[in-house]
Amino acid sequence: MMDRLKYYWSLLRKPSVHYSLGFLTLGGFLAGIIFWGGFNTALEATNTEQFCVGCHEMYSNPYQELKGTIHYSNRSGVRAECSDCHVPHDWTHKIGRKMEASKEVWGWLFGSINTPEKFEAKRLELARREWHRLKANDSLECRNCHEFDSMDFTLQDPRAAEAHSTALTDDSDETCIDCHKGIAHELPDMAEVNR
Amino acid sequence: MKKLIAILLMASLALVALAEPPSLSPSSPDGLREGGTLGETRNAPAIAGDPRDVKREVRNYPEQPPVIPHVIRDYQVDKRFNRCLDCHSREAAPSAGAPMVSVTHFMDRNFQVRAEVTPGRYFCTQCHVPQTDAEALVETDFKPIDQVIREGDRGENQ
Numbered sequence: 001m002m003d004r005l006k007y008y009w010s011l012l013r014k015p016s017v018h019y020s021l022g023f024l025t026l027g028g029f030l031a032g033i034i035f036w037g038g039f040n041t042a043l044e045a046t047n048t049e050q051f052c053v054g055c056h057e058m059y060s061n062p063y064q065e066l067k068g069t070i071h072y073s074n075r076s077g078v079r080a081e082c083s084d085c086h087v088p089h090d091w092t093h094k095i096g097r098k099m100e101a102s103k104e105v106w107g108w109l110f111g112s113i114n115t116p117e118k119f120e121a122k123r124l125e126l127a128r129r130e131w132h133r134l135k136a137n138d139s140l141e142c143r144n145c146h147e148f149d150s151m152d153f154t155l156q157d158p159r160a161a162e163a164h165s166t167a168l169t170d171d172s173d174e175t176c177i178d179c180h181k182g183i184a185h186e187l188p189d190m191a192e193v194n195r
Numbered sequence: 196m197k198k199l200i201a202i203l204l205m206a207s208l209a210l211v212a213l214a215e216p217p218s219l220s221p222s223s224p225d226g227l228r229e230g231g232t233l234g235e236t237r238n239a240p241a242i243a244g245d246p247r248d249v250k251r252e253v254r255n256y257p258e259q260p261p262v263i264p265h266v267i268r269d270y271q272v273d274k275r276f277n278r279c280l281d282c283h284s285r286e287a288a289p290s291a292g293a294p295m296v297s298v299t300h301f302m303d304r305n306f307q308v309r310a311e312v313t314p315g316r317y318f319c320t321q322c323h324v325p326q327t328d329a330e331a332l333v334e335t336d337f338k339p340i341d342q343v344i345r346e347g348d349r350g351e352n353q
Contacts, residue, residue: 068269070269159291159292186271189274189276190275
């Protein structure tokens with residue numbers, strides 16, 4: 001075992017005998033483009049709604065709940081997909097979220113929410129995890145589309161305008177999710193949740 | 196005689212030809228929407244809009260469940276959560292600037308006052324509906340009681 005490792009290590013350290021420097025650098029460059037592009041394409045494929053609702057757990061619970069809401073169907077026809085709210089858009093955070101999501105693959109393999117009853121039993125836990133995530137990143141995904149700078153407070157209800165224009169300035173630690181829970185999926189039993 | 200038979204035969208044939216075939220799609224009566232016929236598919240009437248800034252409406256009679264002067268799209272009212280009570284509950288009402296649910300809602304069917312809105316009064320939209328710009332479906336000459344009394348005092352419409 002150790003011998004074999006040593007063999008590979010020395011092989012890696014040895015300068016190339018047969019291939020030219022030009023081939024190795026250019027070839028490495030091209031291979032890099034192909035692999036990187038392939039990686040990103042695969043990553044984007046896992047970001048599509050089609051991929052998300054490919055599993056019946058996602059299709060029959062969260063997706064059905066999303067369907068009636070304003071984020072799915074509305075006057076102007078702009079809509080949010082799963083990944084718009086559940087995956088950060090910029091690269092570093094996206095990769096972080098994707099690594100977290102490997103736990104969801106585990107849940108899928110072992111069927112942790114594969115019946116309506118199991119989903120119902122875990123609803124609060126799952127919701128709490130999302131609330132916590134959005135609270136921690138200052139509702140980053142909401143703000144991908146909803147910007148304070150573009151809000152016309154005069155068109156909002158007085159109470160909403162009041163909250164949006166004063167209480168939520170930069171130095172307050174209030175964020176979108178503190179008030180806007182359960183806007184795209186049904187809420188769990190809120191009896192034990194402090195709102 | 197032959198002529199008569201021929202004429203009668205012609206007449207009966209003409210009657211058969213003129214007789215209207217029994218309709219396969221009889222007309223149906225006009226109900227709340229235009230009837231048309233049974234075989235016809237008509238467009239559903241347009242869904243009434245939810246005007247955004249209606250003010251609170253005056254009730255037509257004291258027991259009328261007040262109509263909802265705001266949009267309630269996607270409001271979740273079920274076993275797990277009641278979105279209406281998020282603002283209209285006793286605790287939340289003042290800070291939300293919303294009217295508190297009436298005290299009658301805390302009374303169960305045995306007239307026992309409870310700590311929370313009782314199950315019988317929990318599903319808000321059973322009685323309360325949003326105010327829309329919908330036209331009245333049928334004509335009505337309903338008058339609120341105070342108007343009836345006032346007119347009675349003035350001796351009108353006796």
